[in-house]
Amino acid sequence: ATLKKYLSNQTITKTLSPKRQLLEISLHRVVNSQQFTEQFEIYYQPVVNISSGKIIAAECLLRWHSPELGLVSPTEFIPLAESIGLIMPIDQWVLQSVCKQMKIWLDARISDLTLAVNLSVIEFNQPDFIQKIVKFLKINNLEPQYLEIELTESMIMQDITSAIATINKLQSLGVRIAIDDFGTGYSSLIYLKNLPVNTLKIDRYFIHNVDQDPQKSAITKALIEMAHNLNMQVIAEGVETEAELSFLRQKSCDAMQGFLFSHPLPAAEFEKFLWNKKHLPA
Ligand code: C2E
Ligand code: MG
Ligand code: MG
Ligand code: MG
Numbered sequence: 226a227t228l229k230k231y232l233s234n235q236t237i238t239k240t241l242s243p244k245r246q247l248l249e250i251s252l253h254r255v256v257n258s259q260q261f262t263e264q265f266e267i268y269y270q271p272v273v274n275i276s277s278g279k280i281i282a283a284e285c286l287l288r289w290h291s292p293e294l295g296l297v298s299p300t301e302f303i304p305l306a307e308s309i310g311l312i313m314p315i316d317q318w319v320l321q322s323v324c325k326q327m328k329i330w331l332d333a334r335i336s337d338l339t340l341a342v343n344l345s346v347i348e349f350n351q352p353d354f355i356q357k358i359v360k361f362l363k364i365n366n367l368e369p370q371y372l373e374i375e376l377t378e379s380m381i382m383q384d385i386t387s388a389i390a391t392i393n394k395l396q397s398l399g400v401r402i403a404i405d406d407f408g409t410g411y412s413s414l415i416y417l418k419n420l421p422v423n424t425l426k427i428d429r430y431f432i433h434n435v436d437q438d439p440q441k442s443a444i445t446k447a448l449i450e451m452a453h454n455l456n457m458q459v460i461a462e463g464v465e466t467e468a469e470l471s472f473l474r475q476k477s478c479d480a481m482q483g484f485l486f487s488h489p490l491p492a493a494e495f496e497k498f499l500w501n502k503k504h505l506p507a
Pocket of ligand 3: 426
């Protein structure tokens with residue numbers, strides 16, 4: 226019986242689906258052969274101020290064009306990259322590329338919008354994380370206020386003391402900080418009060434049908450008020466309908482992003498989007 230149990234445990238640990246094996250092999254290949262620029266692309270999703278209609282920032286979202294697998298979603302390959310030890314080179318490539326792109330857009334007077342970058346907790350917890358940020362800003366000759374780092378509640382709560390220390394260092398550098406997907410993690414409101422954070426992003430779970438669901442309405446309204454009382458700006462994520470937008474406008478939410486205004490766009494299309502100066506109808 227023990228042998229049978231042993232053998233079945235072996236199969237559990239050793240059997241990976243063919244799809245997952247292919248994902249792993251392909252991801253290793255990208256990182257080991259440094260094919261980031263060939264296979265990875267950063268998309269930019271505009272964030273728009275609800276009352277002025279002006280674009281205020283863009284969120285940088287990674288896309289993987291795999292020759293073997295086609296377009297792979299970050300919800301699939303980011304957790305995988307974290308579990309097989311490949312996330313650090315990926316996040317560093319994203320950070321470097323975003324700083325470089327920002328500098329190009331600033332110099333060409335194409336855009337002076339803040340660029341928000343998502344990072345893994347693994348990168349955030351590296352002892353030399355701050356030094357890396359300083360390095361990327363310096364080699365690209367970029368001022369810090371153009372960069373915003375998005376952190377989730379779970380990233381912060383994992384080790385609250387060291388997270389606060391890192392956030393304070395980012396703030397003193399002049400880099401902006403956002404809390405991403407707010408409402409889905411387990412934040413302690415006691416800590417939130419003392420966190421020097423610029424932006425709170427309400428998770429799209431609450432925004433979806435917020436105008437129709439009394440519970441989502443109540444929570445979203447409370448989150449907006451709380452963020453304002455803590456001097457944070459609020460961004461609603463995943464706005465897809467006019468009805469959701471008008472609810473948010475009525476509750477004085479500062480900004481929003483979502484398919485209603487724009488999908489995430491490749492750099493060239495993002496430039497066109499800015500050129501056409503698409504504004505939110507008042
Ligand atoms: P996130 O940071 O919460 O990003 C927002 C996600 O919502 C994006 O998914 C975006 O495409 C999607 N979205 C935007 N507007 C709408 C909408 O109106 N409706 C719906 N249904 N979805 C909308 P995406 O691009 O698939 O990214 C998923 C997650 O992957 C991100 O969630 C982020 O946690 C992670 N991620 C993306 N890029 C990076 C990266 O460079 N590094 C790391 N570590 N994580 C990344
Ligand atoms: Mg994000
Ligand atoms: Mg989010
Ligand atoms: Mg998310």
